[in-house]
Amino acid sequence: MKIHDISTPALLVHLNEMEWNLHTMASFFAARACRLRPHFKNHKAPLLAWKQIRVGALGMTCATVREAEILVQHGFEDILIANEIAGEEKPRQLAELSRMASVKIAVDNSASIRDLAAAQRNAGTQIQILVDVNIGMNRCGVQPDAIAELARYAHEQGLAVRGVMGYDGHLQVQSPSPERDEIVRQGSAVLSQAARTLKGMGLDIGIVSTGGTGTYAVSGDYDGITEIQAGSYLLMDTSYTARHAPFRRALTILSTVISTRGSAFGVLDCGIKAISGERGLPVLRDLPGAQVTALHAEHALVELDPRQHLKLSPGQKVELWVHYSDGTVNLHNCMYGVRNESIEEVFRVEH
Amino acid sequence: MKIHDISTPALLVHLNEMEWNLHTMASFFAARACRLRPHFKNHKAPLLAWKQIRVGALGMTCATVREAEILVQHGFEDILIANEIAGEEKPRQLAELSRMASVKIAVDNSASIRDLAAAQRNAGTQIQILVDVNIGMNRCGVQPDAIAELARYAHEQGLAVRGVMGYDGHLQVQSPSPERDEIVRQGSAVLSQAARTLKGMGLDIGIVSTGGTGTYAVSGDYDGITEIQAGSYLLMDTSYTARHAPFRRALTILSTVISTRGSAFGVLDCGIKAISGERGLPVLRDLPGAQVTALHAEHALVELDPRQHLKLSPGQKVELWVHYSDGTVNLHNCMYGVRNESIEEVFRVEH
Numbered sequence: 001m002k003i004h005d006i007s008t009p010a011l012l013v014h015l016n017e018m019e020w021n022l023h024t025m026a027s028f029f030a031a032r033a034c035r036l037r038p039h040f041k042n043h044k045a046p047l048l049a050w051k052q053i054r055v056g057a058l059g060m061t062c063a064t065v066r067e068a069e070i071l072v073q074h075g076f077e078d079i080l081i082a083n084e085i086a087g088e089e090k091p092r093q094l095a096e097l098s099r100m101a102s103v104k105i106a107v108d109n110s111a112s113i114r115d116l117a118a119a120q121r122n123a124g125t126q127i128q129i130l131v132d133v134n135i136g137m138n139r140c141g142v143q144p145d146a147i148a149e150l151a152r153y154a155h156e157q158g159l160a161v162r163g164v165m166g167y168d169g170h171l172q173v174q175s176p177s178p179e180r181d182e183i184v185r186q187g188s189a190v191l192s193q194a195a196r197t198l199k200g201m202g203l204d205i206g207i208v209s210t211g212g213t214g215t216y217a218v219s220g221d222y223d224g225i226t227e228i229q230a231g232s233y234l235l236m237d238t239s240y241t242a243r244h245a246p247f248r249r250a251l252t253i254l255s256t257v258i259s260t261r262g263s264a265f266g267v268l269d270c271g272i273k274a275i276s277g278e279r280g281l282p283v284l285r286d287l288p289g290a291q292v293t294a295l296h297a298e299h300a301l302v303e304l305d306p307r308q309h310l311k312l313s314p315g316q317k318v319e320l321w322v323h324y325s326d327g328t329v330n331l332h333n334c335m336y337g338v339r340n341e342s343i344e345e346v347f348r349v350e351h
Numbered sequence: 352m353k354i355h356d357i358s359t360p361a362l363l364v365h366l367n368e369m370e371w372n373l374h375t376m377a378s379f380f381a382a383r384a385c386r387l388r389p390h391f392k393n394h395k396a397p398l399l400a401w402k403q404i405r406v407g408a409l410g411m412t413c414a415t416v417r418e419a420e421i422l423v424q425h426g427f428e429d430i431l432i433a434n435e436i437a438g439e440e441k442p443r444q445l446a447e448l449s450r451m452a453s454v455k456i457a458v459d460n461s462a463s464i465r466d467l468a469a470a471q472r473n474a475g476t477q478i479q480i481l482v483d484v485n486i487g488m489n490r491c492g493v494q495p496d497a498i499a500e501l502a503r504y505a506h507e508q509g510l511a512v513r514g515v516m517g518y519d520g521h522l523q524v525q526s527p528s529p530e531r532d533e534i535v536r537q538g539s540a541v542l543s544q545a546a547r548t549l550k551g552m553g554l555d556i557g558i559v560s561t562g563g564t565g566t567y568a569v570s571g572d573y574d575g576i577t578e579i580q581a582g583s584y585l586l587m588d589t590s591y592t593a594r595h596a597p598f599r600r601a602l603t604i605l606s607t608v609i610s611t612r613g614s615a616f617g618v619l620d621c622g623i624k625a626i627s628g629e630r631g632l633p634v635l636r637d638l639p640g641a642q643v644t645a646l647h648a649e650h651a652l653v654e655l656d657p658r659q660h661l662k663l664s665p666g667q668k669v670e671l672w673v674h675y676s677d678g679t680v681n682l683h684n685c686m687y688g689v690r691n692e693s694i695e696e697v698f699r700v701e702h
Contacts (some may be wrong), residue, residue, distance in 0.1 A: 007440050041648065063649045064620075081648060084609040084618070086665035088357050108610050111665040139650060169647075175584035203556040251409055258435040259459050259491040267491055269415075269436070273681045278623050278646075296520075297392065297488060297628075298434060299675045300413045314462040326648045329622045331681070333702075351684075 001334075001343040008256040009270035011332045012319065013347060016241060018048075018234060018248035024246055025216075025233050026055035031187070034220045037061045037080055037209065039231025042326055045086035045335060046074035048234060061209070061229040065090045065097070070350040080209065081105040082165060082229055084132065086112045091119035098125040099103040104162055106132035106209065108142045110153055115204040116343045117157035128160045130207055133194060134181050135166035135187035147194045151203060160300035163207025164194045175243045184211075184218040185238075192224030213240055213247070237325040239279050252285055252319040252333075253328070255300065257312045268292075268300040268320075273318065275300070276327030281318040292320065352694045354687075357463060359607040360621035363670065364698060366690040368601035369399075371586060375597055376567075376584050377406035385571045387410045388560065390582025393677055396686060396698040397425035399585065401590040401701055410453075412580040413559070418445045421701040423452045431560065433516060433580055435483065435491050442470035442478075449476045455513055455558065457483035459493045468508035479511045481558060484545060486517035486538035490509045498545045502554060508670060514558030515545045518580070524563035524596045535562075535569040543575030545589040564591055564598070575692045588676040590630050602668040602686075603636055604679070606651065608663045617663035619643075619671075626651070627678030628672065633671040643671065 035058040059078030096099040133140030211219035211228040255270040277295040291304025337345035386409040392616035410429030485492030562579040586602040606621040630647040639655025688696035
């Protein structure tokens with residue numbers, strides 16, 4: 001099957017670039033004690049996750065109980081949900097998953113601990129938790145001075161405290177610099193120190209997790225950090241590319257021109273139902289000077305640079321680099337793995 | 352089943368408000384020659400589309416061949432694809448659908464006409480088209496002075512020319528005013544005149560379609576306009592509400608608080624994978640002074656107004672008014688129809 005035969009709009013994974021990313025990241029961790037636990041939320045494709053495991057990843061990170069369930073259903077055995085849950089239903093689901101695989105979940109408050117403990121009692125299983133620490137992103141996570149108290153409470157409630165984590169999302173989007181890297185190390189230091197404190201309390205702390213595609217190289221070298229939860233590196237997107245040199249853009253949307261007006265304007269059949277504009281507009285591939293000027297629900301509007309003497313014609317297929325991979329993959333049920341204009345693999349996206 | 356039992360994040364249709372919108376719009380058209388052909392792309396839920404048909408809608412409008420296929424599969428017989436297609440595959444699919452239902456499609460260029468004609472010949476079916484006219488939005492549509500030539504070409508190629516359409520999307524988002532309404536009428540006049548011209552050429556023109564939730568009341572009263580393709584009116588969203596008084600917001604996301612920090616900050620389990628931020632941030636329901644300040648992939652960040660003495664607690668469920676219904680419904684597989692805190696119906700969203 002050739003690219004040209006795919007019904008548009010469709011998500012393409014350029015295999016040469018994806019594999020380059022896969023092996024580049026694997027090489028980094030091959031030489032270190034720290035391991036990679038890639039984030040599943042980025043691609044939600046079990047076949048891609050297995051590729052990551054096969055080149056050395058320790059297990060998978062994910063963001064929701066549903067994603068953990070997908071991973072368990074696809075045979076993954078070591079899973080970290082790097083996010084909080086609360087209430088009745090999600091803890092109950094987690095307790096059930098804990099029968100089938102080693103699933104760890106982040107915790108940053110005592111209400112969630114009580115909910116998890118209740119679910120664990122009802123199911124008769126053991127829930128494993130990581131204390132989630134706010135290392136400066138100011139989203140989830142306890143303040144560093146409250147780590148020990150929260151861990152003690154979780155332990156008293158019967159949860160198995162397995163480690164600490166902290167996500168420095170605010171630093172992922174900054175270009176590397178000595179100043180930024182020093183802030184990354186300060187976050188890693190907080191986590192590393194927290195792990196020592198909890199070990200001193202007699203807790204069986206095996207995991208100290210942090211980092212992402214923008215910071216793995218700094219945290220991955222920090223003493224005491226045992227694993228990195230990067231995800232975007234595999235497919236990359238134009239929002240990450242400018243800042244993180246070692247990885248290559250691998251993800252495009254294949255689209256069809258459905259209308260033109262004059263020689264400088266065209267409309268594509270991919271709007272925000274197929275490609276996320278949440279973090280910015282996509283960039284056209286192989287059309288120098290052409291720009292996506294707006295995304296509507298079902299359309300992308302394109303303006304051409306008259307100096308380039310390019311032309312768009314209805315029926316023509318064009319590719320756009322995905323600007324925000326997380327939000328875009330979420331809109332699709334599969335991705336086509338392509339090499340030399342042929343489709344070699346299809347990666348099902350699970351929801 | 353009660354609202355509280357639904358797993359979050361989940362999309363809720365408040366039935367009292369949805370039904371009020373349904374009947375308010377139906378009443379408008381009950382008194383007029385112009386008919387409503389609601390846009391399916393907004394809710395993609397066949398059960399909601401049937402409600403619209405049952406109160407008088409003529410048929411359904413949609414945006415893609417896939418949506419037309421869904422409608423055919425659910426028994427709808429009179430369908431307008433108010434959008435362009437080009438290439439081989441989509442015209443082939445359309446030709447097949449044309450065996451099973453009366454499907455009309457918009458056309459604005461001769462390349463698409465050739466593609467449709469080829470597909471029609473191969474399938475041995477009759478494809479019906481509407482000439483799509485640019486009435487000022489500057490997206491798709493031929494210029495008014497090219498309508499007759501394009502219609503003649505389509506007719507010569509063997510396509511059945513059934514009417515004209517033009518979408519004034521740029522006017523939907525403007526508040527009604529005498530000046531805006533006059534521009535709406537100018538667009539309707541172009542379409543009405545085009546229909547007369549094409550009839551004068553001997554073509555069997557039955558459809559003159561335009562308008563949306565923001566302009567239906569103006570175009571629906573314009574002589575010669577036979578149908579309106581409004582969609583958002585049924586579920587509404589906060590982006591439309593401010594501008595279009597007669598309809599009520601009916602669509603919320605149910606979400607769970609998963610983390611808090613201090614008394615003025617909380618994190619919800621609904622990010623841009625569950626609620627679109629493409630046109631702006633959602634607004635919290637029943638939490639005066641509380642604001643969503645950011646949407647991340649999996650999280651909404653909420654700040655409380657300390658003067659309101661409200662508190663968020665992990666596990667608590669809250670509702671957010673959907674700001675952009677098109678983009679949000681697209682992220683879900685079902686919507687829960689709720690009344691008095693109970694779930695009365697579930698509307699499957701088809702993709």
